[in-house]
Amino acid sequence: MRLSRYFLPTLKDNPAEAQIASHRLMLRAGLVRQEAAGIYAWLPLGLRVLRRIERIVREELDRAGAIELLMPTLQLADLWRESGRYDAYGPEMLRIRDRHERELLYGPTNEEMVTEIVRAGVTSWRELPRNLYQIQWKFRDEQRPRFGVMRGREFLMKDGYSFDLDEAGARRSYQRMFVAYLRTFARLGVKAIPMRAETGPIGGDLSHEFIVLADTGESDVYCDRRVLDLPVPGIDVDYDGDLEPLIRAWTSLYAATSDVHDAARYDADVPEAHRLRTRGIEVGQIFYFGTRYSQPMRAQVTMPDGSARLLHGGSYGIGVSRLAGAIIEACHDDAGIAWPDAAAPFDLGIVDAKAGDAATAAVCGDLHARLAANGVDALWDDTDARAGAKFANMDLIGLPWQVVVGPRGLANGVVELKRRATGERMELSPDDLVAKFATAAAVTPR
Amino acid sequence: MRLSRYFLPTLKDNPAEAQIASHRLMLRAGLVRQEAAGIYAWLPLGLRVLRRIERIVREELDRAGAIELLMPTLQLADLWRESGRYDAYGPEMLRIRDRHERELLYGPTNEEMVTEIVRAGVTSWRELPRNLYQIQWKFRDEQRPRFGVMRGREFLMKDGYSFDLDEAGARRSYQRMFVAYLRTFARLGVKAIPMRAETGPIGGDLSHEFIVLADTGESDVYCDRRVLDLPVPGIDVDYDGDLEPLIRAWTSLYAATSDVHDAARYDADVPEAHRLRTRGIEVGQIFYFGTRYSQPMRAQVTMPDGSARLLHGGSYGIGVSRLAGAIIEACHDDAGIAWPDAAAPFDLGIVDAKAGDAATAAVCGDLHARLAANGVDALWDDTDARAGAKFANMDLIGLPWQVVVGPRGLANGVVELKRRATGERMELSPDDLVAKFATAAAVTPR
Numbered sequence: 098m099r100l101s102r103y104f105l106p107t108l109k110d111n112p113a114e115a116q117i118a119s120h121r122l123m124l125r126a127g128l129v130r131q132e133a134a135g136i137y138a139w140l141p142l143g144l145r146v147l148r149r150i151e152r153i154v155r156e157e158l159d160r161a162g163a164i165e166l167l168m169p170t171l172q173l174a175d176l177w178r179e180s181g182r183y184d185a186y187g188p189e190m191l192r193i194r195d196r197h198e199r200e201l202l203y204g205p206t207n208e209e210m211v212t213e214i215v216r217a218g219v220t221s222w223r224e225l226p227r228n229l230y231q232i233q234w235k236f237r238d239e240q241r242p243r244f245g246v247m248r249g250r251e252f253l254m255k256d257g258y259s260f261d262l263d264e265a266g267a268r269r270s271y272q273r274m275f276v277a278y279l280r281t282f283a284r285l286g287v288k289a290i291p292m293r294a295e296t297g298p299i300g301g302d303l304s305h306e307f308i309v310l311a312d313t314g315e316s317d318v319y320c321d322r323r324v325l326d327l328p329v330p331g332i333d334v335d336y337d338g339d340l341e342p343l344i345r346a347w348t349s350l351y352a353a354t355s356d357v358h359d360a361a362r363y364d365a366d367v368p369e370a371h372r373l374r375t376r377g378i379e380v381g382q383i384f385y386f387g388t389r390y391s392q393p394m395r396a397q398v399t400m401p402d403g404s405a406r407l408l409h410g411g412s413y414g415i416g417v418s419r420l421a422g423a424i425i426e427a428c429h430d431d432a433g434i435a436w437p438d439a440a441a442p443f444d445l446g447i448v449d450a451k452a453g454d455a456a457t458a459a460v461c462g463d464l465h466a467r468l469a470a471n472g473v474d475a476l477w478d479d480t481d482a483r484a485g486a487k488f489a490n491m492d493l494i495g496l497p498w499q500v501v502v503g504p505r506g507l508a509n510g511v512v513e514l515k516r517r518a519t520g521e522r523m524e525l526s527p528d529d530l531v532a533k534f535a536t537a538a539a540v541t542p543r
Numbered sequence: 544m545r546l547s548r549y550f551l552p553t554l555k556d557n558p559a560e561a562q563i564a565s566h567r568l569m570l571r572a573g574l575v576r577q578e579a580a581g582i583y584a585w586l587p588l589g590l591r592v593l594r595r596i597e598r599i600v601r602e603e604l605d606r607a608g609a610i611e612l613l614m615p616t617l618q619l620a621d622l623w624r625e626s627g628r629y630d631a632y633g634p635e636m637l638r639i640r641d642r643h644e645r646e647l648l649y650g651p652t653n654e655e656m657v658t659e660i661v662r663a664g665v666t667s668w669r670e671l672p673r674n675l676y677q678i679q680w681k682f683r684d685e686q687r688p689r690f691g692v693m694r695g696r697e698f699l700m701k702d703g704y705s706f707d708l709d710e711a712g713a714r715r716s717y718q719r720m721f722v723a724y725l726r727t728f729a730r731l732g733v734k735a736i737p738m739r740a741e742t743g744p745i746g747g748d749l750s751h752e753f754i755v756l757a758d759t760g761e762s763d764v765y766c767d768r769r770v771l772d773l774p775v776p777g778i779d780v781d782y783d784g785d786l787e788p789l790i791r792a793w794t795s796l797y798a799a800t801s802d803v804h805d806a807a808r809y810d811a812d813v814p815e816a817h818r819l820r821t822r823g824i825e826v827g828q829i830f831y832f833g834t835r836y837s838q839p840m841r842a843q844v845t846m847p848d849g850s851a852r853l854l855h856g857g858s859y860g861i862g863v864s865r866l867a868g869a870i871i872e873a874c875h876d877d878a879g880i881a882w883p884d885a886a887a888p889f890d891l892g893i894v895d896a897k898a899g900d901a902a903t904a905a906v907c908g909d910l911h912a913r914l915a916a917n918g919v920d921a922l923w924d925d926t927d928a929r930a931g932a933k934f935a936n937m938d939l940i941g942l943p944w945q946v947v948v949g950p951r952g953l954a955n956g957v958v959e960l961k962r963r964a965t966g967e968r969m970e971l972s973p974d975d976l977v978a979k980f981a982t983a984a985a986v987t988p989r
Binding site for chain 2: 102103104106127130132133134136137138139140141144147162164165166167168169170171172173176188189191193195196199201203210213214217218219227229234236238240250251
């Protein structure tokens, strides 16, 4: 993409309303624009981040056997009356009346609707288990929206739902999602620690939150720091096998948010040298709730002996739009964002360091075309801005790699490659550069 | 995908509420489920269709130089007061009050918001032209939603917006979209005829609708049938070149819906043998409206001489969810849907014609794995249903190709390949089958 033809409205100054780094940087780097309190437009660069996150979430869920569908944003109030949640849900639910005075709501979550879909579509024990998910916009009418997309009102969430014949099956489904979440967050370049959590308005008796550690997080976190060094399951993890040992390893070390923190256990179980008290950002939460929805909604299947059996369920959320902010909280410095490769809006930036120079422009154009032909997305700053302004802009938007094409380097047959996160620089020929990224694109780890 | 692990709740009987083929078939084939009047959930098979349509729309717009962003579904009423449309828009606009009694609305279209975004992000003539689009859910509170997703209330639309310095530039942007639309619909396997149209609530003085001919369409259509034979611009079309001759060829033959039909001109210009009166489905519409929004909203840029210039705009819609229905209206028979390759949810279906037979199961599994490794998506019916029921189901869901693996064929080393649309059948070895589809996947025309 040529920057001169792109739409990347960056801001020179820090917006006054932004209190935390991700909010400030998302506005400054032209990722989002606020359209109302807690409601954001995703500008082209921000949308690319959202799509990269979505893709990884989708790949890992598909790998774990989940099936994608898409439910509407608006729902009938009567559906929520079936589960008893319509009246119980507070003012965070956006309630709407249509032209015929029918009561609708903008879905904050979808346990009721997906249960209705499965109730209608699954009748026999043979058709279980099933795990259905969607990536769709939700609305929660927060009293005080803040921190940009981290606590917005309209937000993009992956919500998934498992349906099993019994509690043992449902717990296996829960474990599969636990493992898929570990892989998803690791691939996105962040360390998300699973922590025992309260179930809140979803209900049930088992839940884990996945928390990215960051000083700006909303949650107080207490954990055994050895949990940070646990290995994430590899691509060869067998979702049909016994996941119990893996789950046990991840849940036996102490890790809890202040909501459920047990100071006595913490002191007793965690050696002082390993105690870590910090803050974190919740990026996902999983729930086992058994028959909480299937019972009031009569979602059941026929068993081999002809009897009816209520479905056992769980639900599984990932805050997709919130993750964009959480990744920035974990990956930035004073100059701007430093995207992990997997979430970056472009794989690299190309800086023409001497605007108006035919030789540098030709090399930039050639690199841009050859990288594209190899499946590498580059953003080429071909504008007539000064080199210094271009460098500062590249640091701000934080593409993982920057290629600087200048007359001095070209005289020696080289361009300069800079790693954004570390500042490390190397010189190499344009051919070697293309080869390096083409190879990386071909073997991108999943 | 193994059908035994998929979620494909097909219906045996025709739903009473469905009056037209696409509505009936989308419900029966498990593509969608109605959740409220005019509000649908897209089940896994239907979502795959939606994604395929989206992908082609996106590729053709990107090729034409448009840039994708994503605006929120909810908007501030005050934004629409700036253009004067808040009060003018009728009861089809879903108006909402949040917990603080702020007035919001569920966007039926986005001229105001995108103008606000460009007003804030573009300040100099250097940054024009720009063409921004999104694929996002919209809501129109139809008085009487009907025909399934064809006239739903919550619907997925591609809406794009161009911004130019003057009318000449804006007309070039309009022409680019005209050509991109011809290519998009042709790639999706339908014939969409551009017809001069009224501008309605969008405003402006130039508009074309793109109409797919189908007996069940809502619009009466009058045209010169020679328009059906015009060649669609190829992949090598030069969007920076002169598109005028191409547009002239497509607009000089008579084609109009009843809204703007001019009987006298029709009789005078169209030889009797070429007159075609039929019905059609609108799948896209494009508008040139000049300064209709930039003027009241003060969206302007600074010109080289320091003066301010209002932006000249157009907007461009494609009904993405409606297209799923329109394609079915154009492509079905008594047995079910017959998807064009490009919009099909899976590339082909594999039918194990003898459930319980180890040899047929092994060949099916092998085909399924080898096709997947070559980027070909197959749906493998590995259930224990009877062969006849499997064939009927495959015809209903309408994958473009069906592979039948039975013991008799295997004794001769062959499987049977059936083209859904024509019923044409051929026998070939499993190796040849994989080679045929792997090659097709590698050279899929764009």
